[in-house]
Amino acid sequence: MSQYQRLLLIINPLLRRSPAINHAGALARASGATLHIVALVKTLDILWLLDEGSRKQVRESYLQNQRDWLKSQAEKLSGRGVAVTCEVAWADDIKQEISDHVTELNPDLLIKEVQHESLLKRAFFTPLDWYLLRQCQVPVYLLGGAAHALPRKVVAAVDVSTNGLENNRLNERIIQQATALAIQCDAELHLLYAYDVSQEYLAELGDGLKIAELTKGLRREFEKTYLDWASQHGVPADRRHFVVGNPVAALSEFTDEHQVDVIVMGRVQFHGLDKLLGSTTEHILYQVPCNVLAV
Structure with missing residues (x-):
């Protein structure tokens, strides 16, 4: 049975x-899932300058134009064997919609194109993707x-620096999602861990040990844990990358x-300052030239 049964794609018409529609359509076709496309249209500010009768006419005409375009896109996907439905809706509050x-x-997956926001804007407002x-x-x-509509190389990015039950479960979910995606798309699956120990963390553990010696010890410990994870799966x-x-x-x-x-990564809930600054997964969105699947 396929990992995905229902896919939901949110687009800006x-x-x-x-390429979002083609990418979502390709995944739906490969997995045999149904695809529902929702085009969310923000209210046009200019409408408030018109009288009520004209406003209603312009609004309906604008929506119909978007419906006609989206219907044509859905028909193309349907012609390729994708079970697809679509709708266009006004959205005063996109997050709530x-x-x-x-x-x-x-849905099994919410699909959306990354919406790039400036560093200044992120400092004052939480981006929609975050x-x-x-x-x-x-x-x-x-x-x-990503250049390919269907992925050819999928990377599961795990974090083995913490050995708690919650972190282990998250790593398992990351690997499961990455494996399922790779199998359905006939893609290569790789496992990656990015090792990073801050100087502050090392200083706290030092107590007579040289930083270099401590770094080597921690690296060996983390690398062994990572290799154990790779072997178990x-x-x-x-295809192991440390x-x-x-x-x-x-x-x-x-x-x-x-x-x-x-790249398949975990989502972590933050509070206080960490919530303001954002997580690794959130910042990755603006750095990597590929798709991100967050679980």
């Missing part, structure tokens, strides 16, 4: 050259520019160098 659709449809990573009840598949030696550096920078460099199509 103004971005008509976006997406949440309502997820609750109603309960909101979805934190609040969405289902895995979120964010399309960030039958990952071939040539990289060193800041996670965001290291993962970005790795995905670019190895032409990764999808």
Whole structure:
């Protein structure tokens, strides 16, 4: 039985050259899942300058134009064997509209194109994609520019620095999702861990040990844990990757160098300052030239 039965794609109908529809359609066809496409249209500010009669006419004409375009896109997918439905809706509150659709449809994946936001804007407002990573009840598949509609190389990015039950469960879910996606798309599956120990963390543990010696000891410990994970899940030696550096920078460099199509990562709930600054997965969205599947 396929991992995916229902896929939900959220699009901005103004971005008509976006590859999101083709990517979602390809995944639906490969997995045999149904695909529902929702085009959310923000209210046009200019409408408030018109009288009520003209406003209603312009609004309906604009929506019909979007419906006609989306219907033509859905017909193309249907011609390729995809079971697809679609709708266009006004959205005064896009976050709430997406949440309502997820609750109603309960899809296996929420698919959406990454919406790039400036660093300044992120400092004052929570980006929509960050909101979805934190609040969405289902895995979120964010399309960030992978060249292939169906992934050819999938990377499961685990974190073995913490050995708690919750972290182990999250690593298991990451590997399960990555494995399922790779199998359905006939893609290569790789396992990656980005090793990073801050100087502050090392200093706390020092107590007479040289930083270099402590670093080597921690690295050996983490690498052994990582290799044990890889062995338990039958990952071939040539698809195991233990990289060193800041996670965001290291993962970005790795995905670019190895032409990764999808990186599968965990979502972590944050509070206080961590919530303001964002998680590794959130910052990865603006760094990697590939898609991100967050579980």
